[in-house]
């Protein structure tokens with residue numbers, strides 16, 4: 494896991510007394526310092542090189558010196574519609590996802606792939622998800638507690654854990670499909686939110702050990718989404734299954750397959 498930026502909890506300028514109490518309670522529970530907003534601009538609140546979890550009356554977002562990040566499923570909505578129309582989705586095809594599957598998403602992020610997987614495996618399936626960035630974990634966890642966006646979808650259980658540590662502790666073949674979507678090393682020109690996400694994300698690079706651990710834990714396959722292939726992909730049996738403008742999907746069969 495890469496070093497994560499320092500984090501504080503604060504409130505928006507118009508936070509009610511109730512929101513302020515909630516923010517303080519959450520900060521204490523999460524063991525993250527609370528900084529009273531006191532009419533200050535967000536720049537005065539942000540720790541050096543760090544970020545703030547900002548409670549407003551309606552939601553919680555992450556503030557960084559690059560801008561703010563709210564939880565939103567964004568492109569997942571288009572993908573969910575495509576699934577509903579029967580047009581499929583690259584992740585669903587790459588993982589051959591079926592109703593009732595258990596998917597382990599080792600890099601949850603904003604949960605877009607997890608939302609698509611949850612819809613594909615349906616109410617009889619389940620999603621276990623991991624997010625090691627403290628800011629992104631809390632952003633997602635708060636959103637999952639509030640959103641009923643994923644009706645008729647599998648439940649998502651999100652853990653604040655490093656993917657590789659978690660995988661080490663799992664039994665062989667204990668999830669049908671393991672998903673790995675680490676942070677890209679270079680931004681996509683079209684992705685305005687990239688720098689904000691990158692400021693708080695875990696930027697651990699993908700390596701062979703991660704893929705090997707994932708293949709041991711997977712019963713069917715490992716699905717990997719990357720900006721660019723690594724020279725060792727062939728040696729680790731990663732086969733390209735789909736490409737679009739911003740990412741390429743690879744698949745490796747599980748060890749036992």
Ligand SMILES: C[S@@+](CC[C@H](N)C(=O)[O-])C[C@H]1O[C@@H](n2cnc3c(N)ncnc32)[C@H](O)[C@@H]1O
Pocket residue numbers: 494599600601602603604605606607623624625626629654655656657674675676677693694695696697
């Ligand atoms: C490219 S984003 C994933 C996007 C996600 N698939 C989606 O659809 O929203 C990568 C995420 O994985 C997290 N991450 C990176 N390395 C990790 C690790 N070793 N363990 C757990 N999470 C990790 C990052 O903090 C970031 O949120």
